Amino acid sequence: MQYLHTMVRVKDLDASLHFYCNLLGLEEISRKDSEKGRFTLVFLAAPDDRQRALDDRAPMVELTYNWDPEDYDGGRNFGHLAYRVDDLYALCDKLQAGGVTINRPPRDGHMAFVRSPDNISIELLQKGDALPPRAPWQDMENTGSW
Incomplete structure (x- = not known):
């Protein structure tokens, strides 16, 4: 068994990337836009995990941005x-x-x-x-x- 990632739904992808990358210091590893599913997935890793993440051997944070507006309550419930x-x-x-x-x-x-x-x-x-x-x-x- 291997821990892969934690997914977090975000309402504003730009604000979230600013927080996670520019302020917290994570690095974008990959991004996928799905026209059919109307979402964007962005995978982030800590700088020390970058190469391992590129090799698919390090846990990452997956930011899921749904293009159609939704409300996400209970951020604290996530942990x-x-x-x-x-x-x-x-x-x-x-x-x-x-x-x-x-x-x-x-x-x-x-x-x-x-x-x-x-x-x-x-x-x-x-x-x-x-x-x-x-x-x-x-x-x-x-x-x-x-």
């Missing part, structure tokens, strides 16, 4: 995606500067939670040992839910 990152504070700085709310700040230098434009919870975990607590993160309160 969350989790990514190990090289520098938790630097990524949270970048996300916050990009307009992303840090729902659970990285107070402990180990973990943070943010949400995608489609309200999907994303867990960010520091690679290796936790970073020493640092301002402004160490004193930040939670915002919303994750």
Whole structure:
């Protein structure tokens, strides 16, 4: 058995790609447009998994964009995606500067939670040992839910 991907339905493909690629740092591996099915599938992988994903050996995130408008409720019911990152504070700085709310700040230098434009919870975990607590993160309160 091999874990292949997690599919997330998105309402605005451009906003979602901006979040997942430009801000979070994932890379687009492939894209498929289906005229008959009226949808677009975009597969994304973490940079360190890029080559393995191209070789079909790494898990990916599949963004499914249905061309006809639909409402998707219950993003929190999905659970969350989790990514190990090289520098938790630097990524949270970048996300916050990009307009992303840090729902659970990285107070402990180990973990943070943010949400995608489609309200999907994303867990960010520091690679290796936790970073020493640092301002402004160490004193930040939670915002919303994750």
